[in-house]
Amino acid sequence: MLRLPEFEFLEPSSLEEAVKMHESATEEVAYVAGGTDLFPNMKRRHQEPQTVISLGAIEELSTAPEEVEIDRRRFVTIGANVSLTDVSGNQLVQTLCPALAKAAESVSTPALKNMGTIGGNLCLDTRCNYYNQSFEWRRSIDFCMKKDGDICWVAPNSPRCWAVNSSDTAPVMIALGADFVLMGRGGEQIVPAAEFYNDDGIAYLNKGPSDILTQIRVPITPGSGATYLKLRRRGSFDFPVLGVAVWIRWNNKIVDDARIVLGAVASYPRIIPEAATAIIGTDLDDDSIEAAAAAAFRPSKPMDNTDLGLAWRKQMTKVYVRRALHELRAQTD
Amino acid sequence: MAKLRVTLRVNGEEREALIEPQATLLEVLREDLELTGTKHGCELGECGACTVLIDGTPVISCLALGRACQEKDIRTVEGMADPEPHALQTAFAELGAAQCGYCTPGFLLTAEALLEEKSEPTRDDIKDALAGNLCRCTGYIKIYEAVELAAARMRGENAQPTQEAIYGQQ
Amino acid sequence: MASSESRGADALRIVGTPQTKIDAVSKVTGRTLFADDLKLPRMLFAKILRSPHPHARLTRIDVSKALEAPGVKAIITGADLPIPFGILPVSQDEHVLAPDQVRFVGDPVAAVAALTEDQALVATKLIEVDYELLDTIKSINDGLTKTTPLIHDYGDKDNIHKLINLEFGDVEEGFEEADHVREDVFFFEGNTHLPIEQHASLADWGADGKLTLWSSTQTPHYLHRAASKVLELSPAHLRVIACPNGGGFGGKSDPFSHEIAVCKLSMLTGRPVKISLTREEVFYCHRGRHPVLMSFKTGVDKNGRIKGMHLRTALDGGGYGSYGVASTYYTGALQTVTYEMERYKFQGARVFTNKVPCGPKRGHGTVQPRFGQEVQLDKIAVDLKLDPAEMRLQNLVKPDSTTANWLYVSTIGLGQCIEKVVDGSDWKTRYGKLPYGKGLGIACSSYLSGAGLPIYWNKMPHSGVQLKCDRGGGVTVFCGSTDIGQGSDSVLAYIVAEVLGLELVDIRVVTADTDLTPVDLGSYSSRVTLHTGNAAIEASEKIRDMIAQAVGDKLEVPAERIRLADRRAFDVEDPEVGVSFAEAIQITESSVGTVGSLGSYTPPRSPGRYRGAGVGPSAAYSYSAAIAEVDVDPETGFVSVPKIWIGHDIGRSLNPIAVMGQVEGGVYMGLGETLMEEMAYRENRNLMHRIPSMLDYKSPTTHEMSDVVTYLIEDPDPNGPFGAKEAGQGPLLPIMPAVANAVYDAVGVRVDEIPITPEKVLEAIRKKEQGKEGRYGPKEFPDVPWPEPAQVLPPWEGGDGRETDPPARKVK
Incomplete structure (x- = not known):
C-alpha cells in the first residue's frame, strides 16, 4: 500500500489564520483543498511538505x-x-x-x-511523466530538476523545467x-x-x-x-x-x-x-x-x-x- | 508521530480508532476498523476501487484523510446489506456483474449514489456515473445490466434479467 | 466423460441454466477475503528493495544500517536464498533476490520485515548496494545481434533464449502451387494484465515447523513446488493457499519473488509476514503479453484456400525465462486449427532483454500471431476480391480431423459463429459500403480448453477432485483449482449438484489449498472447466453409483433404476419409492462405510510426437468469430468501436450467464489491447518503464467500451464436461484483427501494429493521401540464426506425427 508520509496537519478556520500559519512555517508547507493533486504527489514523495494546511474549514471559500x-x-x-x-x-x-x-x-x-x-x-501542479513517478522510479534516473535533481530529462540541455x-x-x-x-x-x-x-x-x-x-x-x-x-x-x-x-x-x-x-x-x-x-x-x-x-x-x-x-x-x-x-x-x- | 484518536460514523455506527495522523480513510477503514470490503488498486486515485460514500457522495477513500472525515456519514459496502443484500448487490450477484469481485464495492457504492439521484437512469447516465471505476473482468456490460435491473426493482417493478443478458442473442 | 453427457440435455436441471455464482453474494457484500485482507496476530510487514538499474552486477550489499532502523526484524538478500527457480523446468533462471546480477529495473534485491509497512519501507532505503553497470539489451534486434553482455548464461545462442524451427510439409511447394502469395510483417506491442488487485501474500511459520502461505496466485501447485525447492522445505511441510484472486488474466501464474521472500522472512522471525505490492511493483511482476514481431508468408488458391504458410516470430522476452519457451511455441501453435492449411512452417525466436519479464496473458502467445494471420487473410480476401467472411467459411477445418502440425480437432462451431455475426451485423449489405470513416471488419480465432501437457513432465492427472458426503446430506468438494473470478468454484458445485441431484446450496466447495485439496494444475490455459469438470463428474458418478447400489439394495430396486434428483434417491419407474439424499447417504454409509470418492482427469494424448508437439494440443478447441464496427476520425486518427458482434463456440454453457461475462470481458480486454494498452519503455533513459501506473497505462473506461452482441454456439464436445469448452480466453483473440480490418474498411489504410493508436492511423492516412502505401507497421523481419528445421510430415502426406529421419527434404 502506497501511504502518505508523516506531516503536520493544520485546519485554520479563516483565511487570515491560514496565511499566518503558512508564513510561520519553518519548513516546506502546502495548502490542501480537495487533496486529489497534493496527496498522490506526496505519496510518490515528489511533494514533501512537512506541514499541510487544510483550507476545508474556511467557509467563505x-x-x-x-x-x-x-x-x-x-x-x-x-x-x-x-x-x-x-x-x-x-x-x-x-x-x-x-x-x-x-x-x-x-x-x-x-x-x-x-x-x-x-x-x-x-x-494544479505541473505534470511530467519523469516527475509524476514514485521516489524509487525517479531515483533510477537520478531525479529531475523539479524534484531532488538537476536535469530536465525532457530537454536535457535546458536550464528550465518543462513540466x-x-x-x-x-x-x-x-x-x-x-x-x-x-x-x-x-x-x-x-x-x-x-x-x-x-x-x-x-x-x-x-x-x-x-x-x-x-x-x-x-x-x-x-x-x-x-x-x-x-x-x-x-x-x-x-x-x-x-x-x-x-x-x-x-x-x-x-x-x-x-x-x-x-x-x-x-x-x-x-x-x-x-x-x-x-x-x-x-x-x-x-x-x-x-x-x-x-x-x-x-x-x-x-x-x-x-x-x-x-x-x-x-x-x-x-x-x-x-x-x-x-x-x-x-x-x- | 503520536497516534490520533478519531471518531468516525461508518454505516451508521460510531467507531472510535487510534490512527496514524496521516492515515487515509482507506487505511483507517481497512486497517483500523477491519472493514476490508473497501479495496485498493493504486492508492493514487487512478482506479476507483476504493470508492466509498461520504454524506451520500462517492469519494476516493485513498485520497481522503481519515481524520478529515469525522462528523460525516461514511458508507462502505458492508453497510449496504442490512442484513439483506441491497437491490444492487442482489442484481450484481444475479447477473455475474462481480467476476473477481475486487472492483465491485466501488462500483456498488457509485451506483447507489447514482440511483439515489436518478431512479431511472439511461445507459449513458450509468456509463457517465461509473466512468471513474475501472473493471478488468466484465467489460462493464453486466454491470450496466445489473444497475438497470436494480433500478427497476427499486422503482417497484417486478424486473428480471433479459434473455439476451443471460443467453446472448439467439 | 461421455456418461454424464449421455444423460441428455432434457435431464439437466442446473447445467445450462443461469445460476448465481456460489461466491457472488460474498463478493458483493464485501465479505470475500482477498490476500491483503488477511491479518494474523503479531504480523509483520515486508517491503522489497528493487534494482534501480536495468542491467548490472551486484558488487556489494550492506544491510547493517537498515537492520538498525526502528521496527526492523529481518532482512534477506540473494545470499539467503541461493537456489534458483522458475515456472518451467527448462528455465530455472530466477532468484528470489538477485545474488549477483540484476536484469531489469525492478528486479528484487533485498527484502525487509518490520513492525509496520512504513518502517519496512524506510529500511529498504538504508540498504547500501553497489552496482557495476552493464550494457543493456534493449530490443528484439539487440537480443538477436549483441553477443555481450549476456543476460543469462544459458539459452540457445548468446542472448537468444529459444529458437524453434518446424516444418510440416514443404511450404515452398505450397507457394509454387498457390495462385496468390503474399508476405506481411506485423508487430504486436507488449501489454500487461492489470488486475485491479495488486499481488499480496502472507506467510506464517507455525510452531509445528510447518509453513503456510496465502497468496494471490492462479497456480498454487506450481508455487508450492517452487517455494519448497527454494526454501529447502519438504513440500509436505509447506501449505499453499490461493486466495480468491482479484483478477489474474495470467499475471499471477508464475511463482514470484515476493511470495517466497515472505516465507523466508516468516521462518527467520517466527512471525507471520505479509506483503502487499504497490501498483508500480505489479508492473515489475508483469509476465504479460510478449512484444512480437512476425512475418507471415501465405500462399492461397483463388478461393483463398491456404496451400502453405510460413510464419516467423520474434519475441521480446524481458529479463527472465518465465513461461517464455511455451510462449514461443504458442506463437506458432494454433494457426492451423481454424482454416485448412496444407503445409505449414513455423520459426520462432525469443530473446532476453533488460525489461520486465514477459509471460502468459489471456490467450498466451496465440494472440499476437492471430492478429497477423487474420489481418493478412483480410488482405488476401481484398486481393482476390472475395468476401472475407465467405472466404473464411469456405476453408474451415473439419471436425474430427488432424491438422498439418498434428493437432486433433474434435468439434468446431466456427462456421455457425461466422454465420451469426454476419447476420447480426448486416455484414452482407454493409461491409465495404459504409461511408468514409465507418467500417466493418471480421476475424476469427481459436483457443485451447486446457493445455494437453502439464508444465513439468509427469504422468499424473491434471486435475483431482475429492468428494465427502455428510450424513446430513451435504457434500463437500475438494479441488486444487483456483477461482480467479472466472467462476471455477461454482463450476465444481454445478457439476456435483447436477450429478447428485442436489441444490447448489447443499454443496460446500473447498479449493486451492495444497494441504486439503487434490492437485489441480491451476487457472491457466483455460483448462479448469474442462479438466476439473471432468474430474468432478468422475467423482460424482462414483458416489451416484455407490448410492444407487446401496439404496437399490435397501429398496429392493435394481441399482440402474435408482435416480438422484430433487435431493432424493428414487426408483425412476416409481418415483414415490425413494429416500431423501441424507437418508441415501446413511444407507450407503451403513452398507459400504464412509462415503467419499475421488475423480481425476488427464486430457487425451495428442497424436504429435515431435519435439515441441507438447504445446498446442488440447482436449477441445473453442472458436470465436467477431465483427467490429468502427468510427475513424480521419482528421485525428482516433478509432472508436461502437459495436462488436461476437459468436463463441462454447460447446455447452454450464452457466450461460457466467459464459456471457467471460465473453464480454474477453472482448473488453481485447479492445483495450487493440486501442491503447502497451508496456512502454524509455530506451534512452535507463530503459525505464515509462508509465507504471493505472493513470498512464491506459485501460478502457465505460466510455471506450463497445456495445457487445454475443451469440453462444452450443455444439457439445465429446471431451467436455456435459460438452463444455472454454470461454475465458478465446473471445479476446479476434478483437484486434477485427478492429484492424474494420479500420481498413473505414479509411482504406492498414495499421499492421498493435495497439492501433490515433498517431499510427493518422500517419497511414497521410501516407495514403501522399500517394504512398496507406500503411503503418514494421517493414522487415530481422535475420535470425535458425537451427536446422525439424521436418514432420502432415497426416495426409503419410506422416506419423514424428520427425522424419532422415529429413524428407534437403534444407534450402
Whole structure:
C-alpha cells in the first residue's frame, strides 16, 4: 500500500489564520483543498511538505457560484473550494459560462470531481511523466530538476523545467478573461487569470507562497461565446494532452474580439494572440479559421512528457482550434 | 508521530480508532476498523476501487484523510446489506456483474449514489456515473445490466434479467 | 466423460441454466477475503528493495544500517536464498533476490520485515548496494545481434533464449502451387494484465515447523513446488493457499519473488509476514503479453484456400525465462486449427532483454500471431476480391480431423459463429459500403480448453477432485483449482449438484489449498472447466453409483433404476419409492462405510510426437468469430468501436450467464489491447518503464467500451464436461484483427501494429493521401540464426506425427 508520509496537519478556520500559519512555517508547507493533486504527489514523495494546511474549514471559500456586479461589470463569482462537480453542475455556470462548465466536467472522474476543487484545478501542479513517478522510479534516473535533481530529462540541455500545465479550467479562465482573487500577507489582490501562470514547470504560479486563491470572477460579456475542447486518450481519468479554449465577442456576426488559449502544450496555458488576430474583424469564414489554426500550430510546442506522441499532439492543435472555431461559428447560426 | 484518536460514523455506527495522523480513510477503514470490503488498486486515485460514500457522495477513500472525515456519514459496502443484500448487490450477484469481485464495492457504492439521484437512469447516465471505476473482468456490460435491473426493482417493478443478458442473442 | 453427457440435455436441471455464482453474494457484500485482507496476530510487514538499474552486477550489499532502523526484524538478500527457480523446468533462471546480477529495473534485491509497512519501507532505503553497470539489451534486434553482455548464461545462442524451427510439409511447394502469395510483417506491442488487485501474500511459520502461505496466485501447485525447492522445505511441510484472486488474466501464474521472500522472512522471525505490492511493483511482476514481431508468408488458391504458410516470430522476452519457451511455441501453435492449411512452417525466436519479464496473458502467445494471420487473410480476401467472411467459411477445418502440425480437432462451431455475426451485423449489405470513416471488419480465432501437457513432465492427472458426503446430506468438494473470478468454484458445485441431484446450496466447495485439496494444475490455459469438470463428474458418478447400489439394495430396486434428483434417491419407474439424499447417504454409509470418492482427469494424448508437439494440443478447441464496427476520425486518427458482434463456440454453457461475462470481458480486454494498452519503455533513459501506473497505462473506461452482441454456439464436445469448452480466453483473440480490418474498411489504410493508436492511423492516412502505401507497421523481419528445421510430415502426406529421419527434404 502506497501511504502518505508523516506531516503536520493544520485546519485554520479563516483565511487570515491560514496565511499566518503558512508564513510561520519553518519548513516546506502546502495548502490542501480537495487533496486529489497534493496527496498522490506526496505519496510518490515528489511533494514533501512537512506541514499541510487544510483550507476545508474556511467557509467563505465554499461560496457557491453567484451572479454579482462589481464596478458596474457583471461577473459570476465562484469560491475556490467549490468542487468541480458543483461548478460543472451549477445552473448559473452552465448558462452564463458553459465553456467553464464543460472544462470542469471534463476533469478526471466523477468521484475525483466530487473531491477536487476549482481552485485546486487552477493551481494544479505541473505534470511530467519523469516527475509524476514514485521516489524509487525517479531515483533510477537520478531525479529531475523539479524534484531532488538537476536535469530536465525532457530537454536535457535546458536550464528550465518543462513540466506541463495540465489544468482544464485554467485555459478557459484566461480565454474568458477571468480574475482571480488572492489573499496573502499583503491582504487581498486581484490578478487577471492571464497573469497568474508562468512558463516554467517549477515556478508555474505567479503568486506569493502563502497567497491563497480565494475566488474566481468570470466576467459576463454580452454577445460573446466560448468553448473548450479537450484531447485525451480516454473519456475519463485522463489529463488533457491538448486543451483548446476559445472566447469570441461578436458584433453583428463579425468577430469583435477573441482569445485563443492552448492548454497542456507548455508549462502555462499558452495564449495565442496571433490566432485571435487572424479571426478578429472576420465573420469567421473558413479562411480565417484556417489562418487561426495555422497560427496556433506554430507556437504549440508539446514535449515528450505526456501520453501520446508530441508530433501528433502538435498536429492536433490545428484540428482542435479549427473544430473549436467551427463550433462557435455554428452557435451563431 | 503520536497516534490520533478519531471518531468516525461508518454505516451508521460510531467507531472510535487510534490512527496514524496521516492515515487515509482507506487505511483507517481497512486497517483500523477491519472493514476490508473497501479495496485498493493504486492508492493514487487512478482506479476507483476504493470508492466509498461520504454524506451520500462517492469519494476516493485513498485520497481522503481519515481524520478529515469525522462528523460525516461514511458508507462502505458492508453497510449496504442490512442484513439483506441491497437491490444492487442482489442484481450484481444475479447477473455475474462481480467476476473477481475486487472492483465491485466501488462500483456498488457509485451506483447507489447514482440511483439515489436518478431512479431511472439511461445507459449513458450509468456509463457517465461509473466512468471513474475501472473493471478488468466484465467489460462493464453486466454491470450496466445489473444497475438497470436494480433500478427497476427499486422503482417497484417486478424486473428480471433479459434473455439476451443471460443467453446472448439467439 | 461421455456418461454424464449421455444423460441428455432434457435431464439437466442446473447445467445450462443461469445460476448465481456460489461466491457472488460474498463478493458483493464485501465479505470475500482477498490476500491483503488477511491479518494474523503479531504480523509483520515486508517491503522489497528493487534494482534501480536495468542491467548490472551486484558488487556489494550492506544491510547493517537498515537492520538498525526502528521496527526492523529481518532482512534477506540473494545470499539467503541461493537456489534458483522458475515456472518451467527448462528455465530455472530466477532468484528470489538477485545474488549477483540484476536484469531489469525492478528486479528484487533485498527484502525487509518490520513492525509496520512504513518502517519496512524506510529500511529498504538504508540498504547500501553497489552496482557495476552493464550494457543493456534493449530490443528484439539487440537480443538477436549483441553477443555481450549476456543476460543469462544459458539459452540457445548468446542472448537468444529459444529458437524453434518446424516444418510440416514443404511450404515452398505450397507457394509454387498457390495462385496468390503474399508476405506481411506485423508487430504486436507488449501489454500487461492489470488486475485491479495488486499481488499480496502472507506467510506464517507455525510452531509445528510447518509453513503456510496465502497468496494471490492462479497456480498454487506450481508455487508450492517452487517455494519448497527454494526454501529447502519438504513440500509436505509447506501449505499453499490461493486466495480468491482479484483478477489474474495470467499475471499471477508464475511463482514470484515476493511470495517466497515472505516465507523466508516468516521462518527467520517466527512471525507471520505479509506483503502487499504497490501498483508500480505489479508492473515489475508483469509476465504479460510478449512484444512480437512476425512475418507471415501465405500462399492461397483463388478461393483463398491456404496451400502453405510460413510464419516467423520474434519475441521480446524481458529479463527472465518465465513461461517464455511455451510462449514461443504458442506463437506458432494454433494457426492451423481454424482454416485448412496444407503445409505449414513455423520459426520462432525469443530473446532476453533488460525489461520486465514477459509471460502468459489471456490467450498466451496465440494472440499476437492471430492478429497477423487474420489481418493478412483480410488482405488476401481484398486481393482476390472475395468476401472475407465467405472466404473464411469456405476453408474451415473439419471436425474430427488432424491438422498439418498434428493437432486433433474434435468439434468446431466456427462456421455457425461466422454465420451469426454476419447476420447480426448486416455484414452482407454493409461491409465495404459504409461511408468514409465507418467500417466493418471480421476475424476469427481459436483457443485451447486446457493445455494437453502439464508444465513439468509427469504422468499424473491434471486435475483431482475429492468428494465427502455428510450424513446430513451435504457434500463437500475438494479441488486444487483456483477461482480467479472466472467462476471455477461454482463450476465444481454445478457439476456435483447436477450429478447428485442436489441444490447448489447443499454443496460446500473447498479449493486451492495444497494441504486439503487434490492437485489441480491451476487457472491457466483455460483448462479448469474442462479438466476439473471432468474430474468432478468422475467423482460424482462414483458416489451416484455407490448410492444407487446401496439404496437399490435397501429398496429392493435394481441399482440402474435408482435416480438422484430433487435431493432424493428414487426408483425412476416409481418415483414415490425413494429416500431423501441424507437418508441415501446413511444407507450407503451403513452398507459400504464412509462415503467419499475421488475423480481425476488427464486430457487425451495428442497424436504429435515431435519435439515441441507438447504445446498446442488440447482436449477441445473453442472458436470465436467477431465483427467490429468502427468510427475513424480521419482528421485525428482516433478509432472508436461502437459495436462488436461476437459468436463463441462454447460447446455447452454450464452457466450461460457466467459464459456471457467471460465473453464480454474477453472482448473488453481485447479492445483495450487493440486501442491503447502497451508496456512502454524509455530506451534512452535507463530503459525505464515509462508509465507504471493505472493513470498512464491506459485501460478502457465505460466510455471506450463497445456495445457487445454475443451469440453462444452450443455444439457439445465429446471431451467436455456435459460438452463444455472454454470461454475465458478465446473471445479476446479476434478483437484486434477485427478492429484492424474494420479500420481498413473505414479509411482504406492498414495499421499492421498493435495497439492501433490515433498517431499510427493518422500517419497511414497521410501516407495514403501522399500517394504512398496507406500503411503503418514494421517493414522487415530481422535475420535470425535458425537451427536446422525439424521436418514432420502432415497426416495426409503419410506422416506419423514424428520427425522424419532422415529429413524428407534437403534444407534450402
